Amino acid sequence: xxxxxxxxxxxxxxxxxxxxxxxxxxxxxxxxxxxxxxxxxxxxxxxxxxxxxxxxxxxxxxxxxxxxxxxxxxxxxxxxxxxxxxxxxxxxxxxxxxxxxxxxxxxxxxxxxxxxxxxxxxxxxxxxxxxxxxxxxxxxxxxxxxxxxxxxxxxxxxxxxxxxxxxxxxxxxxxxxxxxxxxxxxxxxxxxxxxxxxxxxxxxxxxxxxxxxxxxxxxxxxxxxxxxxxxxxxxxxxxxxxxxxxxxxxxxxxxxxxxxxxxxxxxxxxxxxxxxxxxxxxxxxxxxxxxxxxxxxxxxxxxxxxxxxxx
Amino acid sequence: xxxxxxxxxxxxxxxxxxxxxxxxxxxxxxxxxxxxxxxxxxxxxxxxxxxxxxxxxxxxxxxxxxxxxxxxxxxxxxxxxxxxxxxxxxxxxxxxxxxxxxxxxxxxxxxxxxxxxxxxxxxxxxxxxxxxxxxxxxxxxxxxxxxxxxxxxxxxxxxxxxxxxxxxxxxxxxxxxxxxxxxxxxxxxxxxxxxxxxxxxxxxxxxxxxxxxxxxxxxxxxxxxxxxxxxxxxxxxxxxxxxxxxxxxxxxxxxxxxxxxxxxxxxxxxxxxxxxxxxxxxxxxxxxxxxxxxxxxxxxxxxxxxxxxxx
Numbered sequence: 349x350x351x352x353x354x355x356x357x358x359x360x361x362x363x364x365x366x367x368x369x370x371x372x373x374x375x376x377x378x379x380x381x382x383x384x385x386x387x388x389x390x391x392x393x394x395x396x397x398x399x400x401x402x403x404x405x406x407x408x409x410x411x412x413x414x415x416x417x418x419x420x421x422x423x424x425x426x427x428x429x430x431x432x433x434x435x436x437x438x439x440x441x442x443x444x445x446x447x448x449x450x451x452x453x454x455x456x457x458x459x460x461x462x463x464x465x466x467x468x469x470x471x472x473x474x475x476x477x478x479x480x481x482x483x484x485x486x487x488x489x490x491x492x493x494x495x496x497x498x499x500x501x502x503x504x505x506x507x508x509x510x511x512x513x514x515x516x517x518x519x520x521x522x523x524x525x526x527x528x529x530x531x532x533x534x535x536x537x538x539x540x541x542x543x544x545x546x547x548x549x550x551x552x553x554x555x556x557x558x559x560x561x562x563x564x565x566x567x568x569x570x571x572x573x574x575x576x577x578x579x580x581x582x583x584x585x586x587x588x589x590x591x592x593x594x595x596x597x598x599x600x601x602x603x604x605x606x607x608x609x610x611x612x613x614x615x616x617x618x619x620x621x622x623x624x625x626x627x628x629x630x631x632x633x634x635x636x637x638x639x640x641x642x643x644x645x646x647x648x649x650x651x652x653x654x655x656x657x658x659x
Numbered sequence: 660x661x662x663x664x665x666x667x668x669x670x671x672x673x674x675x676x677x678x679x680x681x682x683x684x685x686x687x688x689x690x691x692x693x694x695x696x697x698x699x700x701x702x703x704x705x706x707x708x709x710x711x712x713x714x715x716x717x718x719x720x721x722x723x724x725x726x727x728x729x730x731x732x733x734x735x736x737x738x739x740x741x742x743x744x745x746x747x748x749x750x751x752x753x754x755x756x757x758x759x760x761x762x763x764x765x766x767x768x769x770x771x772x773x774x775x776x777x778x779x780x781x782x783x784x785x786x787x788x789x790x791x792x793x794x795x796x797x798x799x800x801x802x803x804x805x806x807x808x809x810x811x812x813x814x815x816x817x818x819x820x821x822x823x824x825x826x827x828x829x830x831x832x833x834x835x836x837x838x839x840x841x842x843x844x845x846x847x848x849x850x851x852x853x854x855x856x857x858x859x860x861x862x863x864x865x866x867x868x869x870x871x872x873x874x875x876x877x878x879x880x881x882x883x884x885x886x887x888x889x890x891x892x893x894x895x896x897x898x899x900x901x902x903x904x905x906x907x908x909x910x911x912x913x914x915x916x917x918x919x920x921x922x923x924x925x926x927x928x929x930x931x932x933x934x935x936x937x938x939x940x941x942x943x944x945x946x947x948x949x950x951x952x953x954x955x956x957x958x959x960x961x962x963x964x965x966x967x968x969x970x
Binding site for chain 1: 668669670671745748749750751763764765766767768769791827828829831832898900903904905906929930954955956957958959960
């Protein structure tokens with residue numbers, strides 16, 4: 349059922365409207381569980397679009413298996429999605445820096461607050477992100493160490509390739525996930541793929557994880573999808589590889605592959621001179637889980653991340 | 660005056676972005692004045708350029724105290740100005756959300772990290788900034804409340820108001836906040852205009868800086884004593900939100916003393932011209948902040964008022 353989460357008037361013949369699709373079980377169930385799937389906080393991250401579709405499609409195929417409420421929010425930042433922009437083109441802000449918002453505040457604060465209020469009461473929330481247009485990521489769950497204890501059991505069920513636990517930067521306290529976790533709604537941040545793209549196999553992988561979680565919560569009586577246990581890492585087991593010069597980056601390895609210490613994983617080239625400016629070498633062995641896609645680079649740009657020591 | 664290169668960002672296809680500091684006097688690094696971080700802060704750029712010009716004249720007159728050094732950084736985001744963008748680079752990042760930076764991090768963090776290390780050597784930092792909202796405000800000095808802020812020092816600018824703000828998570832990545840954390844004295848000056856050049860406002864801003872430097876013994880310059888600043892806490896400002904969206908026609912201006920119930924603005928239907936809303940003053944007081952573009956959204960902040968303060 350399509351429901352309006354909130355609606356605000358805009359100056360010239362339009363409104364700022366956010367919808368959710370609330371899918372109810374066919375059978376009458378006392379105190380049904382509830383899961384919320386949120387996508388599109390950053391408008392350039394589109395991987396969640398397919399996940400929202402596929403979750404709704406599988407439920408529609410077998411509504412008899414559904415024993416809880418599934419709320420799907422495909423586009424919580426609709427203007428950003430339609431403009432392919434990370435930030436909200438209306439407010440010029442990162443929506444994920446405005447939570448938990450304020451019901452009596454200005455429009456930005458009210459939008460954030462309305463979203464939080466509508467998710468309250470869920471047993472679990474999944475905040476689906478993609479990478480940006482610059483790097484590609486394997487499906488992963490990002491967990492703040494502050495909430496790791498309560499979230500880790502859910503994260504292990506997501507069928508992601510890895511779980512990355514990191515320390516909370518103060519600025520991250522204004523994210524949707526942090527705000528909901530602080531309010532007692534377990535919320536996982538899922539990150540995968542790349543900006544402006546949808547990679548269907550990753551979407552299917554995470555959708556299997558979502559149904560796995562729903563089985564665990566007693567919300568889905570259909571066959572439990574076969575899933576994997578993600579590798580678990582912390583900041584200390586991730587090698588960041590950055591360039592030190594400006595040029596074009598050409599990778600020499602595949603994304604989502606194991607690399608050996610000392611292996612050349614790419615090079616920085618100069619299109620003017622035909623010179624190789626820098627050879628990019630992995631210092632440690634491990635899984636290359638982040639890889640640069642956008643070739644133009646400047647000193648400091650991220651080229652790759654390697655998950656080390658977690659296997 | 661000496662010109663020093665503080666940081667050079669090398670782009671693959673654009674001219675190097677070299678952040679320059681203009682240094683006056685010699686000896687102790689006493690005061691650093693920092694210009695705009697966003698590419699739409701034209702007035703702030705204008706003020707800093709005129710301040711450099713004024714300090715050059717004053718230095719020749721020998722008014723800068725012995726063993727005191729002043730540095731002005733008129734701009735740190737040339738690329739954004741030249742493209743009429745607000746933020747930095749292809750990722751459209753807000754420089755003022757990347758302090759204290761990281762010398763081995765991503766490109767923007769390397770820039771802010773290097774600048775931060777050089778700015779923090781100065782005991783006092785004065786930054787020219789502006790609101791993110793489409794608005795203008797009465798001139799004021801802004802400080803973050805972190806327990807070590809010194810409001811008495813902020814009074815020495817002789818501007819009409821000093822505003823003390825309780826930090827929110829996103830403030831923790833700003834230049835001002837991080838300098839105060841390092842126990843420097845950090846002040847942010849907000850002037851009335853941003854995207855229009857305003858000579859009166861520029862002169863007032865420069866007078867404020869010179870007054871502060873004189874009172875701190877950095878220079879000897881005879882100038883008007885200015886105001887005995889009225890100290891406000893941001894949470895005490897009364898917000899007046901637009902209840903409807905449409906064409907915004909203000910009736911009052913920033914700095915104006917209005918009475919409770921007075922008409923402050925009209926919001927008009929953009930298609931038939933009828934009045935959708937008359938915004939009236941919710942309190943007696945001075946208009947501190949006023950929306951200043953022709954269109955307004957529902958629940959956008961139309962005005963902020965200093966409750967029960969009169970001219």
